[in-house]
Amino acid sequence: MPIPAERRRSFLARQVATMALSHVQVDTPMAIVRASAWSNSLMRMGVHLPLFVIHDIGVMLSMTRGAGGYTIRAREAQLARIQLPPPLKPLLEQYRKLLENIAASEVTERLAGLRLRDEMVAVLLSRILGDTYNRWRDRSKSAGAEPLPLDLGILGEIDFADHFRDFDPRGLWTFAEHLVAQSMHIYTQVELIDLDTVRLLGLFKEDSASGSEALGGAIDLVDLFAALGSPEANDVANFSLDLLPSVLETRRSTGAQTFAVD
Structure with a gap:
C-alpha cells in the first residue's frame, strides 16, 4: 500500500524520500519501520533529523555487519534517478567514510551485540547526533514534523526516488554538507558512549x-x-x-x- 496521493507532500513522504541517500542496506524490510520508531522517539526529545541518517546509524548500533546483518553501500539506482548535483557526489563519499569509521569502532560492534530495544537506540542516536542537530542552522528543520506510521504495509514498498522528486532538495543538500562537516564530532560521540x-x-x-x-x-x-x-x-x-x-x-x-x- 503506497503513500496515498493526497499525502505525497506530507512529512512522511518527505522523510522517506531522504532514504534515497541512505548508505546502509539490510535484507529485512523491518529496518525502515524500526528507523521510523527511532525517529518518533527522537522527535519526543526535540531532535528532528532526516530519516536516512537515523536509519543508517541506528541500524549500525542494533545489527552486526556482514552476513545476516548490514552492508555499507550507496543505493546507486535510486541516486541515478534523483540526478545528484556534481558537488553532492564527493559529499556522499565522505558520508560513506563516516559510516565506515563508525562501523569499525569497537563501541559500535559491542552495542550491536547487546540487542538494544528501540527506545535505547533512539537515546544513543540523540547522544551521537544531538549536537549536530542543534548546530544545524535551518529554521525549517522541524517544519510539519509528525509521528511516522509504524506500518510495514505503508513503509515496505515505497519508491524513495519517486517521492524525492516531489520536494525541493536544497535543504537536504545543506544538511548533508553540515553532517559531513560534523564527522569528527559524530565519531567522537560514538567513542564516548x-x-x-x-x-x-x-x-x-x-x-x-x-x-x-x-x-x-x-x-x-x-x-x-x-x-x-x-x-x-x-x-x-x-x-x-x-x-x-x-x-x-x-x-x-x-x-x-x-x-x-x-
Whole structure:
C-alpha cells in the first residue's frame, strides 16, 4: 500500500524520500519501520533529523555487519534517478567514510551485540547526533514534523526516488554538507558512549505485554539521555555490574527452606 496521493507532500513522504541517500542496506524490510520508531522517539526529545541518517546509524548500533546483518553501500539506482548535483557526489563519499569509521569502532560492534530495544537506540542516536542537530542552522528543520506510521504495509514498498522528486532538495543538500562537516564530532560521540551504563540500563527490560511502552514516554527518554551522559551514572553502572554476579549467586544459594514438624 503506497503513500496515498493526497499525502505525497506530507512529512512522511518527505522523510522517506531522504532514504534515497541512505548508505546502509539490510535484507529485512523491518529496518525502515524500526528507523521510523527511532525517529518518533527522537522527535519526543526535540531532535528532528532526516530519516536516512537515523536509519543508517541506528541500524549500525542494533545489527552486526556482514552476513545476516548490514552492508555499507550507496543505493546507486535510486541516486541515478534523483540526478545528484556534481558537488553532492564527493559529499556522499565522505558520508560513506563516516559510516565506515563508525562501523569499525569497537563501541559500535559491542552495542550491536547487546540487542538494544528501540527506545535505547533512539537515546544513543540523540547522544551521537544531538549536537549536530542543534548546530544545524535551518529554521525549517522541524517544519510539519509528525509521528511516522509504524506500518510495514505503508513503509515496505515505497519508491524513495519517486517521492524525492516531489520536494525541493536544497535543504537536504545543506544538511548533508553540515553532517559531513560534523564527522569528527559524530565519531567522537560514538567513542564516548559508556558501554557499562548501556548494559546496566539494558537489564531493566519489561517482559510484560506493555513492556515495549514502558520506556516510551518523554520523561523516560530524557532520564535515559541524562544517565548516558552522567559520569556519576557511569561509576554506578561499573559498581553495579561488578556486584551483580555476587547478588545473583546469593539469591540462588539462599532459597526458602521448609522443615517437617512431627
